[in-house]
Amino acid sequence: MTLQVTGLRKSFGGVHALRGVDLTIASGEVHALLGHNGAGKSTLIKALGGAFTPDGGTIEVAGRSYSGLSPRQSIDAGIAIIFQHLSLVESLSVVDNVFLGQEHRRLGVVDRGSQRAAARALLDRLGATCRVDDRVGDLPMGQRQLVEIAKALSRDPVVLVLDEPTAALSSHEIGALERTVRALQEQGLAICYVTHLLGEVERLADRMTVLRDGQVHVSTSLEGRTRRDIIEAIAEPPTDLPPRGPVHEADPPQLQVSGLSGPGIGPIDLSVRPGEIVGLYGLIGSGRTRTLEMLFGRRPRDGVVTVGGRRVTRATPRAALAAGLALVPGDRAGQGLFSSLSALDNALLPAQGVLSAFGLRRRRAEQQAFERLAEALAVHPSTPEAPARSFSGGNQQKLLLGRWVNGILPTTVLLLDEPTQGVDVRARHEIYRVVRTIASERRTAVVFASTDPEEIVALADRALVMQEGRVVGELAGAALDEDALLHAVHQSESDLQEHLS
């Protein structure tokens, strides 16, 4: 056994993140580590990487047993980890990041030549297009993720752990990553793979271990298992989504965009009716985020944006909000959440002004609004004073949704960027349900961007395919399925298959 974790325990204050977890991964095996948000997957992985010392249990790597590891011990033992929240240093170059802490030295001095060559080789193998001297902070998320993977591989590991490595990757890059994982598996590495995307589990994994609330719920071979089996192991099976609301052709468009353009974007024309859900699909870097941000006034723009028949002249978030537009940004940590503020503050910050009387906040009204919202969106825990950072990813996302759809603010057009990134299968389903309900009951027009074709198909009434900042195709009704979406952005089906196999 290359990696054997026995009885691992860890608690943070009163939260028991791990309650005696066992995990065994043999060399040459791809082992999927699954579980709902907050199940303890990342905690387990951080213990392997030496981010903290476990409260109890042992970690055995390549025959040696540890009760706790420092990062250096972990690296020396041959564990390489791709952390969920990237452990890259933004202001350093790609090559400096890849070799951070493990620099090639000659006479005590960094051997740049050798590092650059090695980094180039690794990046090529992963299909990364960035250059070794690029600042990591300037790279799009997908490339950063590949740098992170290159960094892990540069250490010649015996155990490779990937914590949601594909959350920010496009299907093209996912294909390259999956091929790399296969190759490493054949070289005899023990691979632990964490993901919420079950397609990846089916394609890659040999075995799976499912955590629930810090305990192992199931550990089994994947031989002969169906997707439904996997979902049921992770959480209770989701109920069906509410039906799509009707979209009336007669309604005047709620959001009307013409000639929207900016650096590298557009011109884009777009019209969304009340109650309609439009998905923006494209590869990473195709300009979906920038389009949404321009609509919301976060970036300067040219062109005409009309909401409910009235033109939004100033390109600022305040003007957009006043007009009824709202954006749930894709970068939850950087642009959305106030991590140290309470759940109530996070959900109601812009509504507090509306709820207040004579310039003073009305606590009772806020409490009630929060209770209503927590119930409608099934936010858990529903404690208003808990800091947002103590919520799981899915619940954080619900707080951000609730910031705009709480019945207090006049949101008529909801813009969502990657609304379920890093969210577990159940919470994802709940978010779909919430978005559907908002659209059908409140007649809100919704535009969302996603990299996951499954998500577009599940949620959108109509999909726009984006490429290089423009809309290059439109799919709706029966024509909207995953194959068609993939087809629209990739050269051909066979090309895609080649990527995936």
Next chain:
Amino acid sequence: SAPASTKSSGDKVAKSSTDVDTVAWDYPFTFLPVYAGVAKFAKARAKEKGVALEQTNDNGRPDVQASNLDTLIAKKVPAIVSFPMVFEALEAQAAKALSAGIIWVTYGGTLQNQSASITFSFEEGGRKLGEDAAAWAQESLGGKGKVAFLVDDTIQLGRERTAGMIDAFTKAAPGMEVVGREQAIDPDTALTKTKAILAKHPDVNVVLGITDGAAFGGYKALVEAGRAEDDAETYVGGQDGDLGSLELIRKGTFYRASAALQLRDIGNAVIDVPLAVADGRSDAEASADVPIALVKPGDALLDEIIAQYG
């Protein structure tokens, strides 16, 4: 416990010097070397007289000084000797102290409310130095040459010294060209500023400092610029009577004079004046005026002050 403390204050009012067991000396410029010099003698005198000497830490801030005095008054120390950063600002504290039965001795000047004072004229020190330098310039340079002043415009005593020094010099040596007037009280700053002045006027003849520290820095700058240590056409002078400066004067360098405070006399006065007040002396009888003497090479006083540093 408030009434108790009022009662004890009644007991504490000094009827004679034997009732004064503590003298609180409040000196705001604790970063100046003069402070340590006076403190040394005051401590020795306090020991001699069997009283405790307490000191404050005002950090050169008038509001902190006022706070600390409030504290001393609340504590009912029997005697306070205070050097006001701004004299008018402490009238209230002085009055409060007096009405609490505390002996208040003003240091470095006088207040309306006080038991007595210890004075030494800052203006006079500056004037003596200015006059001496001017006389030297008339004699050695024929009244023609360049002078730079290292001054202090930030605090009252600095401004008085500055005014005395510059007025006396320019009046007595009107032919001298003033090529610099820079803020500097410590050697470090003075070195930098004098060097800059020398870059433009390499032939500066006279550098007068608001403190001996400043003049010392000016002296160093001249030496660094290649001036011989005993150059006949150069005059540097300062104020306070710091040991390093006095030694340069004794050595016969162009550091020619210092308006020296008599540290021992002042230090003794810090203890003696409040004790005299306690023994019933009036303001006029108890107060001490310590003259500032300009010390120059060959003066007996020069050796005496150097010896005081021990």
Next chain:
Amino acid sequence: MNASVTPRRLARYPLIPVIIAMAIGFELATGSFVGSQNLLGIATDSATLAIVAVPSALLVISGYLDLSVGSTYALGAVAAGWLASEHGGGLVGCVLLALLAGLAVGAVNGFLCCVVGLSPFIVTLGTLTAVRGLAQQLAPLPLTSFGDGFAWLGGAKVAGLPSPVVIAVLVVLVAGAVLALTPVGRHIYAIGVSREAAYLSGVRVRTVPFALFLATGACAALAGAIKASVLGAVQSGTAGTGFELAVLTAVLVGGVALTGGSGTLFGVVLGVAFLGILQNGLTLVGVPTFWQQVAQGLALVVAAGLAYLSPRLEALTAVRPAAPPRPVPVT
């Protein structure tokens, strides 16, 4: 504010036991610490610090910083003192002129830091230097002989309390109300936690800190004017020197993080009290000058240690969060 002393509150504000310990220690050592005259003296002396530390704390919570307060204090003192001594200005005129001067400095800082977006540290270090020069240029000589009107500002008693204390209490109450009761209070925290997220939520991320710069400038100048009135004299070269560090120390020791987004006004008031009591106690005990400095330095280190311990103690005393719902197992 709930005033009961719970373990959780003690963990959150570890300065409380420290202040109590200091008070007991100084009382035992000197017998004259506890006493209305001494305590009122501490309060009066600390009032100006509190008046400036409070708006400064809001500024730090919102992620900014104002170092120029030491010189704005001097400018306010000079402005009020000049009007009072040279033109016989009365209470209202002097206070208004000081506030105007403070608002002007605040507006410059606010414009450069919030609107243009320059580094608050460097900008306000710059205005600290420049405004000091200006104040000295305006009033090179000490200003004295103020009329009775202006003397009232610092010398009056309201309900038995000295007016500086009353003003400080008002400042604390107003700022506390803004922070706790108004939406802007939440915006101040939100901007400090994540300016970007606040911007995207429609918060006025320029206006709010700009207003706090104005408030800080105005309060600093007011504090200067109050002290000028108390002392009856102003010296532009020394008034408020080093005050900016005292203010920042009170704010940080009071548990406000320099990185923004966290801290409470109650903590800041404790920080001010801590510094005031320390200064008073050291003088009371009669610690020699240089050792007082050493002690003050060590006290800061201790305060840093407390700030470090506080969240750890809080975690220990935390109410256990409810366990997350367990999904019903299927298999």
Next chain:
Amino acid sequence: MNASVTPRRLARYPLIPVIIAMAIGFELATGSFVGSQNLLGIATDSATLAIVAVPSALLVISGYLDLSVGSTYALGAVAAGWLASEHGGGLVGCVLLALLAGLAVGAVNGFLCCVVGLSPFIVTLGTLTAVRGLAQQLAPLPLTSFGDGFAWLGGAKVAGLPSPVVIAVLVVLVAGAVLALTPVGRHIYAIGVSREAAYLSGVRVRTVPFALFLATGACAALAGAIKASVLGAVQSGTAGTGFELAVLTAVLVGGVALTGGSGTLFGVVLGVAFLGILQNGLTLVGVPTFWQQVAQGLALVVAAGLAYLSPRLEALTAVRPAAPPRPVPVT
């Protein structure tokens, strides 16, 4: 380092044109700015600032901060001066004693900030106060009359250059080599950007900043000893007062971000030069004291403005990044 002046380099270091403009302006105004004596004088005076600003900059890049340098400077001066004047200490002894004193302060700061994890701002503000008190306690009276051995430290000429300048150049070169060539240099940046990421990468996130605290302490004390040797005197109460702010100003004006993770030593050297030239020029021109302060304050604001413009200018002069690979369209 490539010394050619490209538009990109100018955009990155906007202090270069400013310094050139200042030099031309001061030369035109006084006719005595450019001249080997004056320039060498500026270099000598700025040398001590550079010696401390360089390790301080590394500390700030790694996300920490040392405010205690002003007092460590005094302690170093007192230690060396005491040995030289009271015990006839020679060059080596004096320098070693000063370094030892500086290392001791650095070790205390480093232990509290890096190992225990207290706030560097409060801790080093505390040691700033405490160490000043210690230095004054150790040497209340000025120290003078040093022997020739110790005088050599500040007064010698090496290859025609004054020894302080030579030492400063050595410090810059060593620190520059560490930063640019060694793994530790990368680690310093990495810790400053993300201590967590660096830790997980196996970087010694305690040892490296601890070593930088030691280096800063040692360099501050060495700078104090050098200045003591140059002056031939030490005043413990005034030596290095306000030096911590001068150092921080040089570091920040030189383009190092207070948030850590960015900045270059070349920028810091420019920052030191900027301050030195400004001080020298204002004195040369004979600007009155108070206006000098105003000008220095404004210069800081201008420097903040330049730091703000720099990345924007850089973006304009940037070599266009290669276009991302175009996916071949299907439809």
